Amino acid sequence: TLDDSSIFTFIQISDTHISRKHSSMTNVNFRLFTSTILPEFDPQFVIHTGDITDGWKKGVTCEMNMQLLFVAGEIEEEWMMYRSSLISGGYYNKTVWMDVRGNHDNTNQNSTRQHYYYQYGTCRDEDRVYNRIIRHPFGNYCFIGVDATLSPCMGDL
Numbered sequence: 001t002l003d004d005s006s007i008f009t010f011i012q013i014s015d016t017h018i019s020r021k022h023s024s025m026t027n028v029n030f031r032l033f034t035s036t037i038l039p040e041f042d043p044q045f046v047i048h049t050g051d052i053t054d055g056w057k058k059g060v061t062c063e064m065n066m067q068l069l070f071v072a073g074e075i076e077e078e079w080m081m082y083r084s085s086l087i088s089g090g091y092y093n094k095t096v097w098m099d100v101r102g103n104h105d106n107t108n109q110n111s112t113r114q115h116y117y118y119q120y121g122t123c124r125d126e127d128r129v130y131n132r133i134i135r136h137p138f139g140n141y142c143f144i145g146v147d148a149t150l151s152p153c154m155g156d157l
Contacts (some may be wrong), residue, residue: 006138011038012044017104018085019054020077026054027081034089045134046091047143048100052121053078065119074105079120086122094122098130098145 015035018025038046055074058100086092099121106115118124123145 006136008134008136008139008141009043010047010134010143011041011043011142012047012049014049015050015102016048016082017054018050018078018082019056020081021054021076024054027078027085028116030082031033031085031088032047034085034091038089041115044096045132045143046097047145048097048099050100051104052082052099052102052117053105055104074116076116079116083120093123095132097122098132098143099123100130100145101147101149103149 016030017026024074053075055078077153083092088095091097099117100123101117101121105117123130128147130143130147132143134141134143
């Protein structure tokens, strides 16, 4: 029979698109998720597989006709919201949480360690392949995250 001591629980999430836009509820929803929903499941590991932040802001896309459209680019405030939710929920710890960048987390940025991801993400001090081994008396579990975003990204070309 299975009891709680022989169950390993993990959760995979994706596409939170945390945004500073006033019309977006993504930051509120993510904070609610980390503060009330995740504790109910009490996972031993969470992996976020990309598009952590939204990364769209108004900007000039064509200097000739000066059109103001939404353009891709990282926004520090969104990364700060992400980290704040993880800290307040007790998840800002890379033994519990693994985040892997998606295309929204790597657009119009130089492909260097100057990304906000490297300041605010849980895998910030690692290369593009992340490895976590969770050990239990009843088995070992290995999670591998691969940052497959373009390098250089579209903004570097």
